[in-house]
Amino acid sequence: MRSNEVGTADKRVRRTLRQARTDRSGAVSVIFALLILPLMIAVGAAVDYAIAARTREMLQAAADAAAVGAISMSSSAVKQVIASGTSGEIKVAESDALKIAQTNFSGSRFSDITSSQISVQYTGNTFSSDVALTSEVPTYFVRIFGVDTVTVSVRATAQNKPIYYYNFYVLIDNSPSMGLGATAADISALEAVNGGCAFACHITGASYDTYALAQKQGITLRYKVVSRAVQSMITNAAASQLVSNQYKMAVYSLGADAQTTKLTQVAGLSSSLASVASAAANVDLMTIPYQNYNNDQQTDLLAALNGIRSIMGVSGSGLSANDPIKVLFLISDGVEDAERPKNCWEKLNGNRCQQPLDTTPCVSIKANDVKLASLYTTYQKIPSNTWYTTWIAPFQTRIATKMKACASDGLYAEVPPSGDVSAVLTQLFANVVSETHLTH
Numbered sequence: 001m002r003s004n005e006v007g008t009a010d011k012r013v014r015r016t017l018r019q020a021r022t023d024r025s026g027a028v029s030v031i032f033a034l035l036i037l038p039l040m041i042a043v044g045a046a047v048d049y050a051i052a053a054r055t056r057e058m059l060q061a062a063a064d065a066a067a068v069g070a071i072s073m074s075s076s077a078v079k080q081v082i083a084s085g086t087s088g089e090i091k092v093a094e095s096d097a098l099k100i101a102q103t104n105f106s107g108s109r110f111s112d113i114t115s116s117q118i119s120v121q122y123t124g125n126t127f128s129s130d131v132a133l134t135s136e137v138p139t140y141f142v143r144i145f146g147v148d149t150v151t152v153s154v155r156a157t158a159q160n161k162p163i164y165y166y167n168f169y170v171l172i173d174n175s176p177s178m179g180l181g182a183t184a185a186d187i188s189a190l191e192a193v194n195g196g197c198a199f200a201c202h203i204t205g206a207s208y209d210t211y212a213l214a215q216k217q218g219i220t221l222r223y224k225v226v227s228r229a230v231q232s233m234i235t236n237a238a239a240s241q242l243v244s245n246q247y248k249m250a251v252y253s254l255g256a257d258a259q260t261t262k263l264t265q266v267a268g269l270s271s272s273l274a275s276v277a278s279a280a281a282n283v284d285l286m287t288i289p290y291q292n293y294n295n296d297q298q299t300d301l302l303a304a305l306n307g308i309r310s311i312m313g314v315s316g317s318g319l320s321a322n323d324p325i326k327v328l329f330l331i332s333d334g335v336e337d338a339e340r341p342k343n344c345w346e347k348l349n350g351n352r353c354q355q356p357l358d359t360t361p362c363v364s365i366k367a368n369d370v371k372l373a374s375l376y377t378t379y380q381k382i383p384s385n386t387w388y389t390t391w392i393a394p395f396q397t398r399i400a401t402k403m404k405a406c407a408s409d410g411l412y413a414e415v416p417p418s419g420d421v422s423a424v425l426t427q428l429f430a431n432v433v434s435e436t437h438l439t440h
Helices: 003-069 076-084 091-105 184-193 210-217 222-239 273-281 301-312 360-367 386-406 421-436
Strands: 115-123 126-138 149-160 166-172 247-253 264-270 325-332 335-339 352-356 371-377 412-415
Touching: 003 091, 003 126, 003 149, 076 091, 076 115, 076 126, 091 115, 091 126, 166 222, 166 264, 166 301, 184 210, 222 247, 222 273, 222 325, 222 371, 222 421, 247 273, 264 273, 301 325, 301 335, 301 360, 325 386, 325 421, 352 386, 360 371, 371 386, 371 421, 386 412, 412 421
Parallel strands: 166 247, 166 325, 325 371, 371 412
Antiparallel strands: 115 126, 126 149, 247 264, 335 352
8 A cells, every 4th residue: 555545544544533532422421411310319319318317316316315214213203103102104204205305306407306105104113114206307309209208216115123222120039939949859859858848948047947958958949040040031131232221120029038028129220231130140038037937928929019010110112211111020939928818819817818929910010011021930739738738729720820811912931840941031031022122
């Protein structure tokens, strides 16, 4: 090919390429024009979605705050229950929940809370809240397609199981009848060294003191098992506290000396449970100055229960240390023996009344909303003892019935001689707490 022909061909190629570039630029412009609208819609939708997502986060936070705040310990709901003891739906708390939600959502720049469904309940010693909120979030880009708002809905639930505070009062029967052997084997061993008598009388200054004899022989008496069990229960209670000073305890007996038989404080109400436990372990068998002193009338449970009822007063809600739930533990063999010529339900021996527990004060105590736990240490049958067969055997079967009637529902237990008093008493304590105790 000649040189002039080559030059001509090269010019045609360059012209064709320039035309192609011009045609492609026009096509790109058309394509871009076709794509720009959906791209703008996608970007706009993303912005609207981001606003809705952020609004939902804020709405959820508001619902969470409302659900928790409406049933916090400082809330109107809890205060109302403390003041009135109401249960069921708590309207004031529902109103509070909405206010809390609105306050926490006020930072939203795009929408408000448009609807709400709120429920606050107090049942079964549990505060429960259920908060559902809705917000209509306006759109800014996708409204060109007729979508003016996006509905955002959230829900939050919460429960508050408050710590409950208790004052426990323990009344230990340490009268001479609690000087019986703790088990059948102890009774037999005591009878063998005590001329056939199953009771270890604690006679002050006597040269022959069967109480001391029982100790020397290693014979365990019923009162000692009880005092140790009370110590164990208090020790376990101290370890189970969820907060400091959640429990306070006091211990009482029927008196250290038969000559001054009366309700006697062994340990005053205190949050120092270790010191109360130590005092309980030292509760001793009531002493008598001589055999058959005062016709053996040293078990006036009626007077003791009336006395401790006055000391305890009315039980509280338990929601604060200043308004504690009050609980009485009665630990006894369930037989009264006192001078009571009137209102004795069994046959009198002169003015001496021997009978199962009179439950009249129990009714009064429970009417003050005090929980009453009754532990019956089985009164052992002593068929070889004439006094027992004459005066106690006729109503033996009713002793347990009366001790159970004294107790609040579910708070009665009986421990036979072979039973573990400590384990049963500790379980009774757990039963008391489980009725009302709530944890976060």
